[in-house]
Amino acid sequence: MSVSTAGERRIEFSMTTAMLALGDIVAITLFVAAGEYTHGFNPLVDVGRVAGTLAPFLIGWVLIAGVSGLYAESSIDSIRGALGWTFLGWVLAVVIAQALRATTVFHGNAAVTFALVSIGVGGCLLCLWRGIASLLLGR
Template identity: 35%
Template sequence: MDTPARSPASGIGRDVLALGAVDIAILAVIIVVGQLSHGVEPLAEPLVALETVVPFAVGWLVMAPLAGLYAPGVATSLTRTVRVTTVAWVAAANVGMILRASALFDGGAAWPFPLVMTGFGLLVLVGWRGAYAAYADTRR
């Protein structure tokens, strides 16, 4: 089995960086789609969009590695990927909600936003990660 290429400075593999970048991009898309459905124009109000994305991106960047999502072998095992992505997203969504409801960010987290954000995030992130794991497993 080939060893994934690693960044010399950080020791993080390119595959891990690519997966993390797609994860964050997916979170941003989920949030922008939600904003569009509520009449917010992210291009006209980029700070509003950014202020909604940042708490969840921070939550993801903290919780996904803690949950072990970027650990070796997780990305190629469907059952591990689904389980770890679920744990990571539920934790990250909670961190995001706490940050969003804090004085650090404008907008709050009024009901049913936590339920919708957690549900859609879970559906999309687990779906994407599960599809990637199934694909990666066939390539091994």
């Protein structure tokens, strides 16, 4: 992704970007499900709780990824760019997720420790996925 994409479409509809989106959802869901499991909830049984925890992260990610061009094919052209932009996007998505969790709409609350764990664990999973995608799907 480069500055030259500034005037172009931020979301491209293609098989590549569909694969990116699917992998992103899997990575974020895995992060949330693992977290719920470590806190004593069974993600396969407590589906509503997992969905309630997952929703703010997906909302934050879709907002940031959509406006920043992370769903453009060029976002995975270079592995270095893919990892950097993905991690930065995830940090901003976590900020949005924490703000949403601070409302009465979503369960939980905004907590610095949870934000840091979210950035670290979720960021690692997303970057791992986006790095693999860059190697396999990038141009």
